[in-house]
Amino acid sequence: MTDRLEQQFAFLREVEKLKSVTRATPIHDASRPENSAEHSWTLALYALVLADQAAPGVDALRAVKMLLIHDIVEIDVGDVPIHSAGGTAHSSADIQAAELTAATRIFSLLPKDMADEFQALWEEFEAAETPTAIYAKSLDRAQPVLLNHQSGGGSWIDYDVTWDQLETRVGSKIARGLPGVWDWVKTRIRPWFADRGL
């Protein structure tokens, strides 16, 4: 198993770098930006804890695996904030192409069978067509909203986000996989925007 171990540890050593990728959302006490490694940890916990809110056909443990690896491409590409460039940068063709190249480079560090499995998981997440990927994507949209709210506004302030923009860019994506969760979240965060005339 030594050759496999070499490859497994080459990958595990490389992904340590995700701890240096910062996001637009601050952590709970607004003391610093969140990084993509700890964000991924939170999302894996979200997938476990909210499993009974998921639609039929969702495999919550598969979603955990997806969410553990979903941002690894940012080691090469960086995080593209959802509200940057008027909300358009996140899903641009350039970014998507760069992320695919990064996924292939990083997952290829693993033994071939695991590289194929992780690449397929990542592509399933990105495509957001299976129930499990839709669930995982909804969680990935929900957590930053709650963390922005917890920290006092976070990237909503930095990017002058209005309530309509939040509903369009984020709320609709949460509601796609988790309509009950979006209803709950909406009730809690709507006043933050209303209080500021946004």
Add this chain to the structure above:
Amino acid sequence: MTDRLEQQFAFLREVEKLKSVTRATPIHDASRPENSAEHSWTLALYALVLADQAAPGVDALRAVKMLLIHDIVEIDVGDVPIHSAGGTAHSSADIQAAELTAATRIFSLLPKDMADEFQALWEEFEAAETPTAIYAKSLDRAQPVLLNHQSGGGSWIDYDVTWDQLETRVGSKIARGLPGVWDWVKTRIRPWFADRGL
């Protein structure tokens, strides 16, 4: 499901605080200390990636769940470095009692069925008697060793750790669940200590 959602989000909001608990190990480029949330992410990935190195009877996905929650008690208790107080503080009765109190407080934020499940998972991990818990514990010892090595020495320097101390405090625990992994790790890191006469 609204009452459940309240409880699920109370827990998910509380655990965000784990991002503020710093560890003795620096991140890959030695630019700052690792925190316990991103450490937990790395370990969940370790559990996935090294699953084929595990002993018979190990449930790797159960280990992922264990490792996602294993350090949540540190929100109340803080991280106790493995090499602090001559290697004795980590498993002291005082710390263990404080961690049990913390586990009960934090997991009790969840709906009762999930609180019971998470508490049982955490206690299984702490007891380190089942194959899955032994596997998870071995990973929890292996990752800081490799991260210290990657960052140039890390907490080995801060705590004047010798090779014999590392073998006793850490190596034996890695070898318990993953003897092949410890053999591989030992070969890579032994020179760091030998070069320094440690």
